[in-house]
Amino acid sequence: MIRIYDTLSSSLKELKTIEKNHVKIYVCGPTVYNIIHVGNARPMIVFDSFRRFLEFSGYKVTMVQNFTDIDDKIINKSNEENTPFKEIPERFINEYWKDSNLLNIRPANFHPKTTDYVDEIIIFIEDLIKKGYAYKSENNDVYFDVRKLEDYGKLSHRNPDDMRSGSRIEISENKRDPLDFTLWKASKENEPSWSSPWGDGRPGWHIECSVMSTQILGKTFDIHAGGNDLIFPHHENERAQSVARHGCEFANYWMHNGMLKLSGSKMSKSTGNIWLVRDIVKQYGADTLKIFMLSKHYRSPLDFSEEGLISQKKSVDRLNETLKKTEDLFENDIPYLAYTDYMKEKINIFKEYLSDDFNTTKAIALIFDISKELNKSLEQKNKKNILENYHLLKNIFGPIFGIFEDNYIEKQNMSSDEVINLLIDIRNKMRNQKNYEMSDYIRDKLNEIGIEIKDNIEGTTYKIK
Numbered sequence: 001m002i003r004i005y006d007t008l009s010s011s012l013k014e015l016k017t018i019e020k021n022h023v024k025i026y027v028c029g030p031t032v033y034n035i036i037h038v039g040n041a042r043p044m045i046v047f048d049s050f051r052r053f054l055e056f057s058g059y060k061v062t063m064v065q066n067f068t069d070i071d072d073k074i075i076n077k078s079n080e081e082n083t084p085f086k087e088i089p090e091r092f093i094n095e096y097w098k099d100s101n102l103l104n105i106r107p108a109n110f111h112p113k114t115t116d117y118v119d120e121i122i123i124f125i126e127d128l129i130k131k132g133y134a135y136k137s138e139n140n141d142v143y144f145d146v147r148k149l150e151d152y153g154k155l156s157h158r159n160p161d162d163m164r165s166g167s168r169i170e171i172s173e174n175k176r177d178p179l180d181f182t183l184w185k186a187s188k189e190n191e192p193s194w195s196s197p198w199g200d201g202r203p204g205w206h207i208e209c210s211v212m213s214t215q216i217l218g219k220t221f222d223i224h225a226g227g228n229d230l231i232f233p234h235h236e237n238e239r240a241q242s243v244a245r246h247g248c249e250f251a252n253y254w255m256h257n258g259m260l261k262l263s264g265s266k267m268s269k270s271t272g273n274i275w276l277v278r279d280i281v282k283q284y285g286a287d288t289l290k291i292f293m294l295s296k297h298y299r300s301p302l303d304f305s306e307e308g309l310i311s312q313k314k315s316v317d318r319l320n321e322t323l324k325k326t327e328d329l330f331e332n333d334i335p336y337l338a339y340t341d342y343m344k345e346k347i348n349i350f351k352e353y354l355s356d357d358f359n360t361t362k363a364i365a366l367i368f369d370i371s372k373e374l375n376k377s378l379e380q381k382n383k384k385n386i387l388e389n390y391h392l393l394k395n396i397f398g399p400i401f402g403i404f405e406d407n408y409i410e411k412q413n414m415s416s417d418e419v420i421n422l423l424i425d426i427r428n429k430m431r432n433q434k435n436y437e438m439s440d441y442i443r444d445k446l447n448e449i450g451i452e453i454k455d456n457i458e459g460t461t462y463k464i465k
């Protein structure tokens with residue numbers, strides 16, 4: 001039995017799918033106007049792993065993650081850069097794929113873009129107006145009429161009256177109620193726009209997710225996921241629109257990851273306190289970043305720090321060394337092993353942890369325990385135990401988190417090999433140009449760090465001392 005914490009009911013609920021053995025998940029994806037930061041990577045890592053775990057548990061999973069490709073921030077950026085509006089999302093979707101590949105995140109089954117769904121968005125809004133849940137204002141915006149939906153506030157556990165009296169609600173003479181939110185925005189000059197029954201304009205932010213999820217997954221689907229910064233207003237409003245139009249619950253489970261924080265506040269593009277995924281992966285490796293994130297329960301806030309990563313990297317390096325030792329022992333030809341009782345027992349424990357609201361903290365701790373066991377069995381030269389622990393790590397637990405798929409140490413050696421060759425090449429070029437001062441300098445400096453180069457008839461060879 002898999003249990004997950006559902007934000008709407010504020011409780012742990014047993015996962016019961018609408019279709020037998022088939023989980024349908026919608027995850028809110030990035031607004032593509034910038035390169036993603038490690039905060040954005042948290043839901044990517046968590047829900048990619050969760051999906052792999054569901055598959056490992058025997059479910060078919062259909063996962064949808066959108067790209068928000070129309071938004072004020074995108075329009076601002078295209079104006080700032082003086083580039084055609086469409087180029088901004090194209091460029092950053094491309095960059096997104098580079099980062100998700102670096103992290104070994106599997107693509108979802110569908111990655112819809114808002115601008116491909118404008119016709120469906122218009123139909124959705126028309127229907128809301130027809131049903132009395134939305135209205136066109138004087139300035140040709142269309143708003144959702146919050147007062148018409150009895151349980152508005154149910155997902156985020158907010159009382160509409162309390163919110164109305166709050167100071168942060170934008171009051172507008174065009175709205176019937178300060179809490180009403182935009183479904184369709186009349187376009188201003190120099191803004192991309194689409195024609196609609198209410199004049200030229202563009203979709204508001206929340207409507208896209210209601211439309212794309214319904215189009216691909218149906219009126220009610222199993223799990224809606226995203227960061228907990230989206231609970232209000234985004235998810236509350238998505239739910240409101242969908243419940244209003246379809247008269248049934250929108251998602252049966254709402255899963256929210258906690259925020260990744262830097263010096264106490266949310267890591268966020270708009271405030272600029274960010275670390276880019278690609279920089280962190282380059283310095284510490286994808287496995288270190290993933291294990292660092294998964295070591296904390298997905299619902300808890302997580303403090304990001306380089307010290308944390310440095311210490312995590314040490315333990316990941318040790319684990320990789322142990323895997324490498326095993327591979328060397330078997331000369332990279334490791335025999336497969338049918339599940340033994342020991343393996344079955346560990347797999348059951350692992351599954352139990354992850355079935356309990358995806359407790360990756362315990363699952364990652366188990367991975368490190370198994371790595372210790374592997375080390376012990378290597379010392380004791382117990383081949384059966386070596387194979388059991390190795391397969392648990394590399395071929396059973398690792399793939400659920402998308403880690404240990406590449407031998408990190410080998411990669412590291414290969415890149416230093418490339419750098420040494422490059423330096424030798426530069427040194428030889430200098431020598432050919434009779435720049436002996438520089439060529440000797442490079443040779444001596446390499447010698448100082450223990451790399452001895454020799455010129456022979458067959459070319460330049462080097463030895464690491």
Ligand SMILES: Nc1ncnc2c1ncn2[C@@H]1O[C@H](COP(=O)(O)OP(=O)(O)OP(=O)(O)O)[C@@H](O)[C@H]1O
Pocket residue numbers: 028029030031032039040041042043226227228229230257258259260261266267268269270271
């Ligand atoms: N610091 C963070 N920690 C965890 N998840 C985050 C963090 N920042 C964003 N997310 C999540 O990343 C996904 C993409 O969000 P989005 O593109 O709106 O990014 P954003 O960085 O929050 O944008 P902005 O900084 O402009 O508010 C969402 O699911 C969001 O909840």
Ligand SMILES: [Zn+2]
Pocket residue numbers: 027028029209234238
């Ligand atoms: Zn969304």
